[in-house]
Every structure is written in C-alpha cells, then in structure tokens.
Amino acid sequence: MKITLKSLLFCFALIPSVLANSQTIPVNPKFGMVSDEELRMTVYPPDTSAAVVILYSKQEVEAAFTNALTFGRKITRTERIKILKESGKDYPDFKLFYSTKSDPREAVSNIKLTTYNLIDGQRTADKLTRKMIFDKKESDTRNSISFSAPNVRVGSVIEVSYTFESPYVADIGTIFLQRDVPVNLAEAEFSGAEYFHFSRMLRGFEPCTSTSETNQSSLMLGDGRLDFEVKVDKHRAVDLPALKSAPYCYCPEMYRLGITYELQRIDIPGYDSRDYSTDWEHVDKVLRQERCVKDFYIKSQFSEEAQKIASSGLSEAEQVIAVRNVVAGKVRWNKRISIYPSAAKAFKELEGTSADINALTGAALNGMGFSADPVFLMTRDKGLLMSQHPSIDNLNAVILKVTAPSGDVWFFDAADKTGCLNVLPSLFLVENARVVPRQGASEWTDLSKLCRNQMLDSAKMEVSADGSIKGNRSEHGYNNWAATMKKAYFQYDDPEKFADNIESEDGIEIESIEFQGHEDWNPEATLSYSFTSRAAVSGDYIYLKPYISKYQDESDFQNPERKIPVEFAYPEVITYNAMITIPDGYTVESLPNLVSIACPCTSGKVVAQCLFDGSRTVNVNFRFTCNNRLVVPERYGELRSFWAELANIYNSTIVLKKL
Numbered sequence: 330m331k332i333t334l335k336s337l338l339f340c341f342a343l344i345p346s347v348l349a350n351s352q353t354i355p356v357n358p359k360f361g362m363v364s365d366e367e368l369r370m371t372v373y374p375p376d377t378s379a380a381v382v383i384l385y386s387k388q389e390v391e392a393a394f395t396n397a398l399t400f401g402r403k404i405t406r407t408e409r410i411k412i413l414k415e416s417g418k419d420y421p422d423f424k425l426f427y428s429t430k431s432d433p434r435e436a437v438s439n440i441k442l443t444t445y446n447l448i449d450g451q452r453t454a455d456k457l458t459r460k461m462i463f464d465k466k467e468s469d470t471r472n473s474i475s476f477s478a479p480n481v482r483v484g485s486v487i488e489v490s491y492t493f494e495s496p497y498v499a500d501i502g503t504i505f506l507q508r509d510v511p512v513n514l515a516e517a518e519f520s521g522a523e524y525f526h527f528s529r530m531l532r533g534f535e536p537c538t539s540t541s542e543t544n545q546s547s548l549m550l551g552d553g554r555l556d557f558e559v560k561v562d563k564h565r566a567v568d569l570p571a572l573k574s575a576p577y578c579y580c581p582e583m584y585r586l587g588i589t590y591e592l593q594r595i596d597i598p599g600y601d602s603r604d605y606s607t608d609w610e611h612v613d614k615v616l617r618q619e620r621c622v623k624d625f626y627i628k629s630q631f632s633e634e635a636q637k638i639a640s641s642g643l644s645e646a647e648q649v650i651a652v653r654n655v656v657a658g659k660v661r662w663n664k665r666i667s668i669y670p671s672a673a674k675a676f677k678e679l680e681g682t683s684a685d686i687n688a689l690t691g692a693a694l695n696g697m698g699f700s701a702d703p704v705f706l707m708t709r710d711k712g713l714l715m716s717q718h719p720s721i722d723n724l725n726a727v728i729l730k731v732t733a734p735s736g737d738v739w740f741f742d743a744a745d746k747t748g749c750l751n752v753l754p755s756l757f758l759v760e761n762a763r764v765v766p767r768q769g770a771s772e773w774t775d776l777s778k779l780c781r782n783q784m785l786d787s788a789k790m791e792v793s794a795d796g797s798i799k800g801n802r803s804e805h806g807y808n809n810w811a812a813t814m815k816k817a818y819f820q821y822d823d824p825e826k827f828a829d830n831i832e833s834e835d836g837i838e839i840e841s842i843e844f845q846g847h848e849d850w851n852p853e854a855t856l857s858y859s860f861t862s863r864a865a866v867s868g869d870y871i872y873l874k875p876y877i878s879k880y881q882d883e884s885d886f887q888n889p890e891r892k893i894p895v896e897f898a899y900p901e902v903i904t905y906n907a908m909i910t911i912p913d914g915y916t917v918e919s920l921p922n923l924v925s926i927a928c929p930c931t932s933g934k935v936v937a938q939c940l941f942d943g944s945r946t947v948n949v950n951f952r953f954t955c956n957n958r959l960v961v962p963e964r965y966g967e968l969r970s971f972w973a974e975l976a977n978i979y980n981s982t983i984v985l986k987k988l
C-alpha cells in the first residue's frame with residue numbers, strides 16, 4: 330500500500346484517546362504551590378540531557394460572547410518551568426504578539442511571573458514588576474509584549490501566567506500540548522457555548538486523555554436572559570518528550586501533540602447566524618479577488634522581448650526558458666516567498682518576490698499563446714496542505730503551470746535560479762498543490778515526482794608505491810540533483826571557498842576545479858576536478874579507500890527510536906564508478922565483499938562491488954536507489970538497519986600487497 334504524508338496524517342488524526350499515567354514529577358498545579366522537591370531537583374529522569382523541563386502547563390481556551398453578543402476568544406496560559414542547566418537560563422524570555430487593527434483590539438493582560446530559588450537552603454521569590462514589561466510597536470497593525478524572568482539561575486523554578494483576548498473567535502487554531510522541551514504534565518481546556526460549532530482534530534503521536542462535559546450558563550440580553558449549554562473539552566498528557574528538529578524532517582511541528590479546532594458556524598436562534606465553513610472553491614474565489622491570480626494574465630511588461638522569442642525558431646521548451654531568463658535577468662528576486670504578486674511595482678523597482686517574478690513570467694507566456702496558470706501550495710517546512718481543511722492562510726507559495734500549444738506541460742518556479750522545467754526546490758515538492766486558472770475549474774496536482782533525479786559520479790585514480798594518489802573526478806547531476814549541486818555552489822561567494830569545503834569534507838587536495846551549468850537555467854550540472862590524496866602504507870601493504878565521498882552518513886539515524894516520519898528530499902538514483910590503477914609490482918591482497926541490500930521501506934536498494942582484473946586495475950561500482958520520500962515511524966528500525974549497512978560501505982578498504 331502506498332503511504333503518503335496525507336494518509337499518515339489522516340491516520341494519526343483518528344488516534345483514540347488513551348489513558349495517561351501519572352507524571353514523573355508530582356506537582357500541585359495551583360499557582361504559587363511550588364514544592365521544595367521541585368526546587369531541589371537537578372535532573373529530569375525521562376530526559377537526563379534536558380536543560381529545561383516544563384513541570385506543568387495549562388491552557389484554558391474559551392470561545393465566548395459578551396452581553397452585546399460580541400464574539401471573541403480568551404486564552405489563559407499557566408506554566409511552571411524548571412531550569413536544569415546553564416544553556417536553559419534564557420528559556421523564560423517571553424515575547425507575545427497582538428493585533429492593533431481590530432475593534433475591540435486584542436490585548437495581553439494579567440501577566441504574573443515569579444522566579445523561585447533555593448539559596449543557601451533558603452527559599453526566595455522574585456516577582457516580575459510592571460517596569461519589567463515592555464510594549465513595543467512592531468508594525469502598523471501589530472505590537473509585542475516582552476518580559477523576562479528575574480534572577481534566573483540553574484535550579485530556578487519559574488511560574489508564569491497571562492491572558493490573551495481577541496475578537497477573532499474563528500482563529501483558535503491548534504492547542505499544542507507538546508513543546509520543544511520535555512513537558513512533565515500538560516493540560517488544556519476548550520470551552521464553547523452550544524451556539525459555536527467547531528470541528529476537532531487530534532494530531533501527533535503521543536498518548537493523550539480527552540474527555541468532555543457540559544455545563545449550564547446564561548447571558549443577559551436587555552431585559553431577557555439567554556440560557557445555553559457550554560461544552561468543555563479537557564485534554565491531558567504526561568511525560569511528553571521534547572520534539573526537536575531531526576535529520577530528514579522538514580516540519581517537526583506538524584507532528585507535535587495538539588488539538589486543532591476550526592469554527593464551522595455560529596447559530597444563535599433569533600439573534601445571529603454566521604457560516605464560517607468554507608471550501609476550496611471559495612478559496613479560489615478569494616485568490617482571484619485578491620489579485621493573486623489576476624497579475625498572471627495582465628498585459629505583459631515584456632511583450633516586445635516575448636514576441637522576439639516567439640519568432641526566434643526556438644522549440645516550445647526553449648521559448649519558455651528564454652522568457653523566464655529575460656524576466657529573472659531584469660527583475661531581481663528579493664528572496665521572499667509569497668502568493669501575493671504586485672507585478673507592476675516589481676517591474677518598476679526591478680526587484681520583487683517569488684510571486685512577482687512568476688506573475689511577470691506567466692503574463693509574458695500567456696501573451697505568446699502558452700497557457701500559464703498559477704499553482705498555489707504550502708511549502709514542506711510549513712507543514713502539510715490537507716485538502717479537507719480549506720483556507721487561504723495555508724498557502725504560502727505560488728509557481729507556474731505552463732501548457733504549450735502542443736499540449737506539453739511543465740511546472741516551475743521562475744524565481745529559483747537553481748531549477749528548470751519540472752525541477753522545483755525541494756521545499757516545493759508537495760503532493761497537494763492547487764492550480765487556479767483565471768477562468769474555469771481549479772484542480773489539485775502532485776508536484777512530488779515531476780522528474781527523475783540522478784547523480785552520475787565517476788573517478789580515475791592512480792596509486793603510487795609511496796601511497797600517494799592522483800586522480801580526476803566528474804560529478805554529473807540531473808534535475809533535482811543538479812539543483813542541489815548549484816545550491817551548494819551558490820553558498821560561497823568565492824569558488825576557492827567552494828573548493829576548500831570539498832577538500833575539508835573529503836580529505837583531498839584539489840589541483841584544478843571546474844563547475845559547469847550554474848550560469849544556465851537548465852536541468853544539468855557538472856563538477857569536475859583533479860586531486861591528490863594519500864593511502865595508508867605499512868611495510869609491504871597499502872590500505873586504500875575506494876570511495877572519495879560519502880553520500881550518506883551513519884550519524885543521520887543514530888537515535889534508536891523515532892516518533893516522527895523520515896522525509897527524504899526527493900526520489901533519487903546515485904551511481905559511482907571508479908577505476909583505480911594500482912602500483913607496478915603490487916597485487917590485490919583483499920577486496921571489500923559484494924554488498925547487495927534491499928530496503929523495502931524506501932522501495933530502494935544499494936549494490937556495491939569491487940573487481941580486480943588480475944593486472945593493475947580495480948573497478949569500483951556503487952548504485953543507490955530511493956523511490957519513496959516517506960518512511961513512517963513504524964518502519965524506522967528497518968531504515969536504520971539499512972542505513973548502518975549502507976554507511977559501512979564507505980568504510981571499506983582495499984588492501985594491496987607488494988610482490
């Protein structure tokens with residue numbers, strides 16, 4: 330069965346609540362009731378490496394309305410934080426944002442904070458004062474409240490609580506229980522009057538106890554009274570591990586334990602009724618109204634250049650590339666990814682966002698007889714765009730779908746200088762993206778497997794009797810592998826620094842180097858260089874490493890367990906072939922064994938072999954394939970075992986013996 334991120338998230342959204350046991354560190358959740366045991370603790374047993382642990386966290390979220398039937402939400406947050414190491418002392422620095430454009434305005438209030446310490450056996454308490462709270466204007470529509478716990482030291486326990494109020498009742502979002510540090514005990518309550526209709530989705534992989542109860546309440550409306558029920562959801566989890574960044578994971582936050590609430594409608598009989606539910610057709614309409622789509626079809630500022638390209642005799646694909654190059658050559662990308670183009674402004678200022686450059690390119694192509702439509706998506710580092718949760722807020726990038734008069738179709742990001750037709754940045758290789766043309770029906774499209782990504786790595790090496798090695802190497806990258814090579818090259822402002830990095834990583838000395846393809850917008854790149862290195866010599870023996878570089882590293886999956894999926898950048902094929910000439914007067918004493926290992930969880934395998942021709946040549950052949958981008962946590966052990974054997978291939982040795 331094919332496993333995708335979409336199906337995986339759907340599965341864990343339906344995980345039933347399970348009973349959570351008592352937390353490791355017993356706490357009295359009442360504010361101010363910090364025990365001496367909490368102050369004396371020096372380590373958190375479930376995670377002895379933790380610099381900070383949240384002993385207790387509670388979030389109370391209320392969807393409510395006032396006597397005037399004004400809707401809003403209120404969040405009260407309480408935390409008790411233990412500092413265990415020096416590196417955790419900055420953790421209790423807080424910065425909270427609120428909007429100033431709403432009426433009534435959002436507000437942060439009731440801020441309370443106390444730092445508790447045991448100093449020479451005596452208990453101290455340092456409280457936050459008003460002078461320690463700073464309100465700063467961040468923009469025309471947003472302010473921030475910042476404050477820090479006083480007198481923080483290793484061993485401190487900090488208690489903090491505050492209230493956030495907003496008129497935006499629909500913006501509940503996700504209530505997270507899990508954090509980037511361990512949590513001993515987490516509780517959350519969500520309450521809403523029966524007139525608020527919310528959908529609820531549990532997300533994450535950690536166990537959580539969830540219960541619901543109903544209370545009675547009332548609201549005075551003029552001379553009358555409105556009686557209603559209030560539903561209260563209670564969630565509880567204990568001993569939650571820190572969820573941090575991990576190798577091969579674009580968005581760890583997507584897998585944090587939490588509960589997502591989405592407002593569907595408000596229905597107060599006789600007073601008010603509002604529908605907040607939406608569908609993707611409505612989102613499409615908003616995109617068209619917000620000029621997200623219109624700028625792709627306006628009269629092009631590059632009409633003259635486009636017509637010259639159209640009559641140049643170039644193929645359709647070459648015309649598309651030429652138009653992209655003209656636009657990107659004149660309007661510089663400011664490195665901002667957006668879905669809101671302002672094509673005229675970008676053309677005037679000769680600088681713009683990714684949306685601007687894609688819109689300018691699309692408009693030029695539409696004027697030439699191509700069909701260039703915007704494609705909206707959520708990049709992989711922001712999470713997963715789920716088709717069952719429509720919202721324009723979930724979209725943060727736009728690219729192009731171009732259909733040629735012949736019917737050929739290409740997807741590309743005109744702003745990205747490392748890509749090409751059907752070669753997108755790895756962040757954009759998503760399974761769900763939405764094509765929204767100016768007219769007609771929109772459609773979903775899969776961007777995750779647009780092309781075949783391949784690395785062909787070849788080398789020739791000659792070994793001398795003193796162990797010195799002279800060689801030449803050529804790496805040919807295709808499609809996303811070429812983009813990866815270009816991105817690595819562009820990290821350095823000086824080619825010598827690029828070469829220095831290769832020397833440092835591979836333990837070689839580069840004599841001459843050439844990188845081809847980085848100046849062209851094409852799907853290929855070639856890195857060639859001549860180099861010297863050394864093999865180990867002991868008496869009559871030479872110990873030679875057959876591999877110059879490592880494409881995989883044993884450190885990638887060192888942790889014995891993993892609770893979040895493994896996400897590879899893209900499906901790939903890596904082929905390495907080396908021809909090694911051994912010194913005259915030597916023979917091969919031993920070669921690495923043939924390795925052939927299948928990896929079902931990636932639908933891939935690795936094959937490695939060294940062959941001696943009986944004279945002076947050893948041929949090294951290596952081929953690695955990975956066809957699945959996703960490995961679920963249940964199969965992590967299988968992947969980890971495969972990876973260990975794969976990484977061990979690079980540690981193999983050819984032994985030469987003097988005749």
